Amino acid sequence: MSRFKRVLIVGGTHGNEWTGAYLMRSGTFDALTQYSFDVVTLLANPRAVAANLRYIGRDLNRSFDRQRLNNDRLSHYEDQQAREIAQRFGADGDDPVDVIIDLHTTTADMGSTLILDDESPQALQLAAYLCAVDPSVKVYSTSRSGRRDGLRTIAPLGICIEVGPVVPGTLDAAAFGQTRSLVMQVLEFLDRVNQAEQSECATPLTLYRHLETIDYPRNQAGQPTAMIHPQLQRQNYQPLHPGDPIFIDFAGNMMAYAGAETVYPIFINEVAYYEKGIAFVLTQRQQVDCYGPTA
């Protein structure tokens, strides 16, 4: 297992997600010197933070695919910002990092989620460690989503910490504390890996693997013609069975889930996903075994 030399903690990738932005502003992770690696921090989208908007021109956390990064003519603020960040912290950058921990919040009632883009042994071991320390942590694997455009993808090990529900443009002390704790646990894990303290015991790990996204029913103007059904609202990570209600229209008519198998919805009613055509994300709940440091 590789040794970690530099770890980057990122907040404010989305400018209206204040948890990460204020963790950066308050210097919570500055001057951490007790680890076997350097910790650096970044407020990723300062202009969007100042404007209290998710983004200025385009979503920064959808701006890191390799084609975009290599295209100097793209002129959104976030394109420039993405190139700068990649040129500084990416593998070929001036100041490359081994790990990125990107801090996000969601309006969905998801509690604490660790998002993994791949299911490498190291990523799974980190996940198992966090779940052992705090069994309420959920692990969402996007390895089958096809998406590789997030800020965290420029590091060999990139993870996202997603805490909700939090209203964009607000501070939530519980989410702030949960996020800080999770970051400290990730740092602790990385340090144990560096110290080769990991044991060889197998840990069962529950993964919520990306399956597909479901959009709202919409009219020709693109406006939703139905709402998340009250029985689905707030039921992130709970089983959704074929025939269960998913939407209710303004006249009270129910629409049912038409899939063939039981799935586990997440990001239910996330505000920022209306414009992306996502009412919720369907996942499969699967158990894997992995080996790594014990909590």
Add this chain to the structure above:
Amino acid sequence: MSRFKRVLIVGGTHGNEWTGAYLMRSGTFDALTQYSFDVVTLLANPRAVAANLRYIGRDLNRSFDRQRLNNDRLSHYEDQQAREIAQRFGADGDDPVDVIIDLHTTTADMGSTLILDDESPQALQLAAYLCAVDPSVKVYSTSRSGRRDGLRTIAPLGICIEVGPVVPGTLDAAAFGQTRSLVMQVLEFLDRVNQAEQSECATPLTLYRHLETIDYPRNQAGQPTAMIHPQLQRQNYQPLHPGDPIFIDFAGNMMAYAGAETVYPIFINEVAYYEKGIAFVLTQRQQVDCYGPTA
């Protein structure tokens, strides 16, 4: 008691509060002909609704004080909109209404709140009626706040229905249904008044009377330096005693309520009030007796 001839239901006064906007868009209150009065509806801030913003230039629901309305030189979109609405539905307007029901949502976990600007016998009787039908309804009286700049102030009887928590820019089926039910109950009450069906029995009514607003601690740049304390978050309408925690800063230090008496905070952590310098609103809980129609 006066007879009601025209009742105006308003949504989209704040363009990102979708409950009211979609109740208007969906025509839920159109073609209501069963009452002893006419029902008319209004999407109050269509440009803000289209832009999914609370407002374009300034808060429409702070744009109805008489000096502003009489000043033709004020040129914000909302100033023009306020003048048009007042000239149409106000007492001296082309199409005056006797009652305005303005539909709002809050990010605070307040459930269903009826906001009254004055404590006239009629307003209190309406409140007592709604509370009798649904005991979870709370009544917030702003009569002592000094504010008379809301859209609803242009009608002899103006009320606000405020439901939360709802994230701006999202649809919430429960809030949608609650709001629709409350509107129907208000219409039912007004109809009973017109039909002179009210009994003379006294109803005890709990009022939460406006006392003052409390802002976040802030730095010189105006940024909050502390968050709502987790023990206060979501505790709308619950007693706050002298010495109880109200804020926690980013290092974990607690700040306590320094008032001399027990109060009842509402609008705790409402997103739109950060810019207004309001972390929460303090109220006094008081019992009054009023006479009116029984449920």
